[in-house]
Amino acid sequence: MTRVFAFIVAAAAVLAATGGASAESFDFRDIMGGGPNFRMSGGSSPIPRTTVSYAGNYAPGTIIVNTAERRLYLVLPGGQALRYGIGVGRDGFRWGGVHRISAKKEWPSWTPPSQMLRRRPDLPRHMNGGIDNPLGARAMYLGSTLYRIHGSNEPETIGQAVSSGCFRMTNDDVTxxxxxxxxxxxxxxxN
Known part of the structure; x- marks a missing residue:
């Protein structure tokens, strides 16, 4: 991550020096927080995103989370799906059900729920969105639950069962x- 930050600082300096942007007006999100073509993995996923055949009676656009496989599928037309690697809830934190995405946020802030703070009193009470935030670059909130599909600043956890019930993806994949x-x-x- 230090190399990424050093690159961004150097890019800002070059832009400012060449008249492309002033140091005061430079926004790191110009490089880091863009739209659908945004790329900032912090490391590559151990499970590459791929298009696969997918049998099932699900409408295109439906998301299927298979916690046993540690994969998330976005159903596409024609019996296919995009398959992503995910991190899932550790023992005692896995769950199942049907929900809808109730909100989407870019660079979400994070406030750990009270249950998590009881287990981990060392956690911050609130973190603004950004590179170091555990929710990563994007989050999709699941109904009225405390759970989300979100990015991660720990891409090495993809394919693992380590969360408190949320589904983690690399920042590239969640974007x-x-x-x-x-x-x-x-x-x-x-589940």
Whole structure:
């Protein structure tokens, strides 16, 4: 991550020196927080995103989370799906059900729920969105639950069961998924 930050600082200095932007007006999100083509992995996913054949009677656009496989599928037309690697809830924190995406946020802030703070009193009470935030670059909130599909500043946890019930993706993958779905999208979690 230090190399990424050093690159951004150097890019800002070059832009300012060449008249492309002033140091005061330079916004790191010009490089870091763009739209659907945003790229900032902090490390590559151990499970590459790929298009696969997918049998099932789900409407295109439906998200299927398979916690046993540690994969998330975005159903596409024609019996296909985009398959993403995800991190899932550790033992005692896995769940299942059907929800809808109730909100989408770019660079979300994070306030750990009281249950998590009881387990981990060392956690901050609030973190603004950004590179170091555990929710990563994008978050999609699942109904009225405390759970989200979100990015991660720990890409090495993809494919692992380490969360408190949320579904983690690399920042590259969550940004890709975020650009493809809307509020109201059905999310089916199979446990």
């Amino acid at each position: 890709d998924l975020y650009s493809r779905v809307r509020v109201g999208t059905t999310v089916i979690v199979k």
